[in-house]
Structures are given as C-alpha cells and as structure tokens.
Amino acid sequence: MKISLTVNGQKYERDVEPRMLLSDFLRHDLELTGTHVGCEHGVCGACTVLLNGEAVRACIIFAVQVDGEELTTVEGIGNVDNLHPIQEAFREKHALQCGFCTPGFLMTLVPFLKENPDPSEHEIREALSGNLCRCTGYQNIVDAVKLAAKSLT
Structure with a gap:
C-alpha cells in the first residue's frame, strides 16, 4: 500500500x-x-x-x-547543537544510563509538559509510569522533568 x-x-x-x-x-x-x-x-x-x-x-x-x-x-525534537529543554534536563540531571529507554521517555514528556507545565512529583511519576527503565532508579528522571518544566515556563 x-x-x-x-x-x-x-x-x-x-x-x-x-x-x-x-x-x-x-x-x-x-x-x-x-x-x-x-x-x-x-x-x-x-x-x-x-x-x-x-x-x-x-x-x-x-x-x-x-x-x-x-x-x-x-x-x-532537538539535535546535538540545539537540544530540546527536556533533552538538556536529562543531560544535566544524569537521567539516563544505557539510554535505550530515553527516547521513549522524552517523547512521552513533550506532550505531558505542554499540557502540564507545572507538574507535581506525583503527576510526573504517573506520566512516566508507562515507560520502563531497567538501569535508573527513576529519581534522576523525575528531577530532570522538574528542571525541564522550569525551563519551559
């Protein structure tokens, strides 16, 4: 087709x-x-x-x-020379290890932060609940989302 x-x-x-x-x-x-x-x-x-x-x-x-x-x-959403604020926050907060899950997290977060520019930690964790990471303890990912939310407002 x-x-x-x-x-x-x-x-x-x-x-x-x-x-x-x-x-x-x-x-x-x-x-x-x-x-x-x-x-x-x-x-x-x-x-x-x-x-x-x-x-x-x-x-x-x-x-x-x-x-x-x-x-x-x-x-x-961004490139090496011009990172998206969420990508920059992941880098800044060391929110990835092997990186396999990272694109999925980033693409989940783009519309989430657009709809919810000032999320609580509970809302962040709920938004991320559909993405699995086998390397991190998720805390740095949550911290990265908080940082990205600040930079996007």
Whole structure:
C-alpha cells in the first residue's frame, strides 16, 4: 500500500506492506533509529513517538494507519547543537544510563509538559509510569522533568 505522511516536518511517500509496524517503518524505511523497539507489545514505552502531537506506541500501530498523518520522533525534537529543554534536563540531571529507554521517555514528556507545565512529583511519576527503565532508579528522571518544566515556563 502507498502511504504519505510527514515525519519531523519532512513529507514522505512510501510503499509498505499492510502488516508493517510503524516502529519498523521508521527504523528501516526512514532510518530514524531513535525510535527503539523493546517489548514489541506496547508495554515498555521505548518506541513512543508523537502522532499529531499525542504520544503513541509505534510497535503496536501499523504504518498504514498513519497515512496522511504527522509524526514526530526523537530526532525531530532537538539535535546535538540545539537540544530540546527536556533533552538538556536529562543531560544535566544524569537521567539516563544505557539510554535505550530515553527516547521513549522524552517523547512521552513533550506532550505531558505542554499540557502540564507545572507538574507535581506525583503527576510526573504517573506520566512516566508507562515507560520502563531497567538501569535508573527513576529519581534522576523525575528531577530532570522538574528542571525541564522550569525551563519551559
């Protein structure tokens, strides 16, 4: 099937198999490898991307389902020379170790902080509850979200 979509502000048209997962399309067809694949069941959050501004799991959506839509991946929120405030806060607060889960956390937090610019620690922890990290104790991630919230206001 032919699909057309916008990813990180760039338009793409591709032929895809109807059963191709969005995560595989992003990683293999568009070579946007920041979208990680962990559990492949939508549980871990590593594959989180923004679909029309809303956080979704790319491992449980077919690429054909996003035909005509707008996606943002972690590559689209900042870069080495111009980090997004959430990326900068993660760096500043040492909120990552191996980094595998980090793109999913970042993509979860972009809309969360947009909707809730002054979150409580409880709200932050609740927002992060759908993302799993096997390396950190989450406290530095929570601290990074608090810092990012301050810098975004």
